[in-house]
Amino acid sequence: MLQRLSSARHRVLAAWMSLQVEYQGSYSDQRLQQLGHYMDELGPLRVLLVCVLTPLPCIVLSLMKEVPPLAPPEAGVYGNGVFFARSWVVLCFMAVSALLQMGHGAPKLKLSNLQIVIVSVLAATFSDLFMVGLCALTYFPLPFGLLIVGPPFVLVIGICFTYISGPRWRADPSLFVEVQRQLVVYQCQTTLPFVYPLYILGFVSLTGWNQVIFVAVLPIIQIIAKNWISRALGDDDDQKPQCVIFVVEVYNALYVSNVLQTASSWASMAAVIVVDLVQFWVSMLDIV
Known part of the structure; x- marks a missing residue:
């Protein structure tokens, strides 16, 4: 029984790690030298x-x-x-x-x-x-x-x-792979402006604890978008951080502010803030 629980825990941890883009890839030596x-x-x-x-x-x-x-x-x-x-x-x-x-x-x-x-x-x-x-x-x-x-x-x-x-x-x-990567990243960038308004529509149509629970969908959208870009870029690790930040994080920050403005209760506002803080904390743990 303990062995099964341990195996299940390792599978859950492995699945979680596979979704965290912070663990996928690293900067090249050339990029670090240019930064220095x-x-x-x-x-x-x-x-x-x-x-x-x-x-x-x-x-x-x-x-x-x-x-x-x-x-x-x-x-x-x-x-x-x-x-x-x-x-x-x-x-x-x-x-x-x-x-x-x-x-x-x-x-x-x-x-x-x-x-x-x-x-x-x-x-x-x-x-x-x-x-x-x-x-x-x-x-x-x-x-x-x-x-x-x-x-x-x-x-x-x-x-x-x-x-x-x-x-x-x-x-x-081999350059055709680069064409495909850039088009997929741009496709993700142009899809998010459709996804977030739909989310806000669902958010404002709910009230009370239903709205609080619906806040949990926000990090799911963010994780899907991050992995969409990360997997599209493949082994081009130098491009991943800037694409994730300027495509996913910026859109998320813009629309989270809209969600806060449309929240129907203090509990909903607190849930949005807590979810955002937890995501930031998890990202920092992944990096450290």
């Missing part, structure tokens, strides 16, 4: 400038997209050209960001600046026209419009990235 060299040359002024200036482009873009005056919704689809023009600009920036991210994750497949501009304009134009057509056929303004145009947007970027990098991965078939 960077730290040796890093001055306090540069650290300050990086911390201050890094968020500015996002803040400026967020403010600028609110500057153009919009027509009232009653004007309909054809009277809200400014709205769709603004959406097109935002989609262009989103496409540029996605392509730069893919190029950083797979340097050998990095696109040129001209290629990035062409693909971004193409993806934004196709997605914007898709949204205009959908609004004309259904309702304006379209609820969750940017999420709805997500699939065609991702499809255009994926096809263009695969086609443009085709000559390189056909010459070196």
